[in-house]
Amino acid sequence: xxxxxxxLRPVSELGEFGLIKFLTNDIQIRNAxxxxxxxxxxxxxxxxxxxxxxxxxxxxxxxxxxxTYMPLKHLGYKLAVVNxxxxxxxxxxxxxxxxxxxxxxxxxxxxLDEFYTGVKLAAERYGVDxxxxxxxxxxxxxxxxxxxxxxxxxxxxxKRSGAKPNDLMVVSGDLGAAYLGLQILRRExxxxxxxxxxxxxxxPYAYLVERQLKPEAxxxxxxxxxxxxxxxxxxxxxxxxxxxxxxxxxEASGYGAYIYEDKIPVHPETEAVAKEFNLNPLIAALxxxxxxxxxxxxxxxxxxxxxxxxxxxxxxxxxEDEGAYLITGLNEKLELKAxxxxxxxxxxxxxxxxxxxxxxx
Amino acid sequence: xxxxxxxLRPVSELGEFGLIKFLTNDIQIRNAxxxxxxxxxxxxxxxxxxxxxxxxxxxxxxxxxxxTYMPLKHLGYKLAVVNxxxxxxxxxxxxxxxxxxxxxxxxxxxxLDEFYTGVKLAAERYGVDxxxxxxxxxxxxxxxxxxxxxxxxxxxxxKRSGAKPNDLMVVSGDLGAAYLGLQILRRExxxxxxxxxxxxxxxPYAYLVERQLKPEAxxxxxxxxxxxxxxxxxxxxxxxxxxxxxxxxxEASGYGAYIYEDKIPVHPETEAVAKEFNLNPLIAALxxxxxxxxxxxxxxxxxxxxxxxxxxxxxxxxxEDEGAYLITGLNEKLELKAxxxxxxxxxxxxxxxxxxxxxxx
Numbered sequence: 001x002x003x004x005x006x007x008l009r010p011v012s013e014l015g016e017f018g019l020i021k022f023l024t025n026d027i028q029i030r031n032a033x034x035x036x037x038x039x040x041x042x043x044x045x046x047x048x049x050x051x052x053x054x055x056x057x058x059x060x061x062x063x064x065x066x067x068t069y070m071p072l073k074h075l076g077y078k079l080a081v082v083n084x085x086x087x088x089x090x091x092x093x094x095x096x097x098x099x100x101x102x103x104x105x106x107x108x109x110x111x112l113d114e115f116y117t118g119v120k121l122a123a124e125r126y127g128v129d130x131x132x133x134x135x136x137x138x139x140x141x142x143x144x145x146x147x148x149x150x151x152x153x154x155x156x157x158x159k160r161s162g163a164k165p166n167d168l169m170v171v172s173g174d175l176g177a178a179y180l181g182l183q184i185l186r187r188e189x190x191x192x193x194x195x196x197x198x199x200x201x202x203x204p205y206a207y208l209v210e211r212q213l214k215p216e217a218x219x220x221x222x223x224x225x226x227x228x229x230x231x232x233x234x235x236x237x238x239x240x241x242x243x244x245x246x247x248x249x250x251e252a253s254g255y256g257a258y259i260y261e262d263k264i265p266v267h268p269e270t271e272a273v274a275k276e277f278n279l280n281p282l283i284a285a286l287x288x289x290x291x292x293x294x295x296x297x298x299x300x301x302x303x304x305x306x307x308x309x310x311x312x313x314x315x316x317x318x319x320e321d322e323g324a325y326l327i328t329g330l331n332e333k334l335e336l337k338a339x340x341x342x343x344x345x346x347x348x349x350x351x352x353x354x355x356x357x358x359x360x361x
Numbered sequence: 362x363x364x365x366x367x368x369l370r371p372v373s374e375l376g377e378f379g380l381i382k383f384l385t386n387d388i389q390i391r392n393a394x395x396x397x398x399x400x401x402x403x404x405x406x407x408x409x410x411x412x413x414x415x416x417x418x419x420x421x422x423x424x425x426x427x428x429t430y431m432p433l434k435h436l437g438y439k440l441a442v443v444n445x446x447x448x449x450x451x452x453x454x455x456x457x458x459x460x461x462x463x464x465x466x467x468x469x470x471x472x473l474d475e476f477y478t479g480v481k482l483a484a485e486r487y488g489v490d491x492x493x494x495x496x497x498x499x500x501x502x503x504x505x506x507x508x509x510x511x512x513x514x515x516x517x518x519x520k521r522s523g524a525k526p527n528d529l530m531v532v533s534g535d536l537g538a539a540y541l542g543l544q545i546l547r548r549e550x551x552x553x554x555x556x557x558x559x560x561x562x563x564x565p566y567a568y569l570v571e572r573q574l575k576p577e578a579x580x581x582x583x584x585x586x587x588x589x590x591x592x593x594x595x596x597x598x599x600x601x602x603x604x605x606x607x608x609x610x611x612e613a614s615g616y617g618a619y620i621y622e623d624k625i626p627v628h629p630e631t632e633a634v635a636k637e638f639n640l641n642p643l644i645a646a647l648x649x650x651x652x653x654x655x656x657x658x659x660x661x662x663x664x665x666x667x668x669x670x671x672x673x674x675x676x677x678x679x680x681e682d683e684g685a686y687l688i689t690g691l692n693e694k695l696e697l698k699a700x701x702x703x704x705x706x707x708x709x710x711x712x713x714x715x716x717x718x719x720x721x722x
Contacts, residue, residue, distance in 0.1 A: 036520065039521075040451065040522075041416060041447040041450035041521070041597060041598060042448055043416065044413070044414060044451070044513075044518060045414075046413065051405050051406065053403040053405060053406075054403055054406060054415075055402060056459040056494060058495045058504070061500060063498045087402075087403055090402055100417055100419035102419050132415060132416055136420070136425065139422060139423040140500060141500055145417075147415070148403075149415060150403070152405075154407075159397065160400075161401075236402060252401075
């Protein structure tokens with residue numbers, strides 16, 4: 001490779017059409033449902049007897065990600081996975097992905113290539129076809145959006161709204177780790193701003209940092225459910241924190257829920273680092289978000305199939321009366337509140353005070 | 362309505378979940394293919410025997426639109442229509458739309474409502490269901506993306522790649538008007554910056570300004586083709602200018618094309634205003650873009666059906682030899698170049714010099 005070729009190249013070098021070709025020329029089609037991918041006005045798909053699932057998400061620099069600690073390849077991977085998660089939350093399989101990128105002229109071709117490498121890696125691992133997208137200029141920063149298309153057998157479709165009284169509430173994996181990963185990255189960033197020669201050693205925090213930078217979507221859970229012939233009565237992915245998602249399910253279903261503090265799965269590393277930050281790990285699990293685990297409800301008849309399966313926690317049950325509550329270790333009943341992303345600023349101030357959830361009885 | 366209610370409200374007032382409800386609570390579902398719209402992790406669609414079409418576009422403030430002259434309602438309408446156009450270009454019908462909005466905190470709820478009113482109006486006029494989307498914060502400015510889903514009977518699908526030698530090249534409507542509309546708006550903006558009391562009278566330019574601010578997609582052309590039992594051999598929508606689109610068709614099909622200067626449809630107002638700006642209207646038609654007309658090729662057997670139909674212009678034909686050429690009124694043969702959006706800066710410098718297209722014979 002000549003010296004010339006090693007130089008970082010501005011995005012403008014290739015022009016709009018050249019850029020799209022550069023980024024997408026090695027994309028392969030894997031799924032029989034993809035009839036025509038990138039290269040025409042629209043992608044062509046064929047699903048026949050399946051129901052089609054479609055979801056979309058947008059992520060903006062400085063709000064959803066910070067390029068000072070988020071490698072572009074991880075960002076591409078995360079954009080894809082976060083979108084896949086929405087389809088798994090409907091009990092479906094992901095088949096196609098469309099990716100839009102808006103970038104200012106400070107981004108080089110190499111940077112976009114790195115980003116796209118992450119998207120392609122996620123597509124490969126999850127068996128998804130990249131079938132479209134748009135690459136445009138932005139005035140400032142990087143803006144991403146993706147649309148994901150998948151399918152599900154009609155009788156296996158799981159909405160948020162199907163939970164019934166006495167259904168068990170189950171969560172996959174563990175919660176709060178992604179939020180603590182973010183706290184670690186922010187702390188390192190602050191140290192770096194003071195001392196740019198500081199070399200962070202993130203090894204002790206590998207699990208938490210990976211949960212933040214390179215989350216996985218729970219395709220395996222959907223496959224496990226199918227194999228064990230369980231169709232959840234409702235399901236949602238945990239993007240905004242457990243509290244929000246429990247409330248989404250109870251409100252959509254028209255019932256309430258009790259979840260139990262001592263049943264909420266928290267990783268030992270999350271526990272330990274929460275202490276370091278003087279945070280209550282429970283708050284990270286309830287309001288942290290970005291875990292991309294699945295929260296679902298099952299009929300009691302399926303209890304035997306799931307009760308001792310590692311990686312699943314039965315955290316509570318659906319109640320006839322409306323309202324979603326946390327039952328603490330001291331047997332207090334606290335009403336859950338939907339915090340979502342917006343509450344993060346307040347949350348950081350409030351830290352681990354027990355009145356973070358309002359007491360009702 | 363109390364004084365309190367009339368105040369402009371910051372977007373943060375409602376929070377993420379409240380905002381989505383506020384913007385989407387009056388959305389109605391029109392199409393039988395939409396099983397479940399906004400409100401779950403993904404929309405659910407059912408298409409059975411049809412092929413599904415999916416496309417996506419991103420638009421960023423300061424690059425694709427300028428809010429100093431683009432009313433938000435028009436912007437919402439345009440975002441939708443520009444996306445619809447991609448589906449019509451495949452000879453399909455649009456059924457669902459997903460809309461993502463990223464806005465900085467300078468935007469009020471009223472502004473977002475105005476934007477969404479435009480999206481809903483377009484959805485209503487074109488018979489499309491809004492089934493999903495994301496509303497997020499951005500560091501700066503407004504960023505939009507939309508994904509459109511539609512369907513087509515397998516045997517009626519039209520790609521860019523099906524043109525054959527001697528097929529006729531047809532264009533709907535007229536070209537170059539949207540580009541001149543943009544020039545008028547920019548001129549008014551400059552006058553306004555010098556004299557903020559200046560009241561622009563855009564009445565004489567109504568047609569051109571509307572073509573820029575509130576374009577329409579040619580659903581009617583797709584319907585006309587179906588009614589007259591014409592399946593074009595190839596089709597594309599004119600978003601980047603006629604030159605680009607002719608080249609996309611010829612390259613995808615593996616043939617060439619001749620188009621004739623005196624056949625290219627230009628509206629009298631486009632002609633007149635081009636003179637005012639010392640621009641060659643032909644250049645506006647070839648490289649202006651944003652007309653959202655359809656360019657398609659048909660087999661000669663369909664010539665009789667279309668030859669005298671108002672609103673269609675037969676502008677040329679496909680050639681066995683590769684390369685796309687403009688034949689001028691003086692019978693010169695000029696090679697067409699794909700300019701797209703990126704070329705606009707150069708284009709403005711070059712104005713109407715005849716060497717804008719490179720001469721080859």
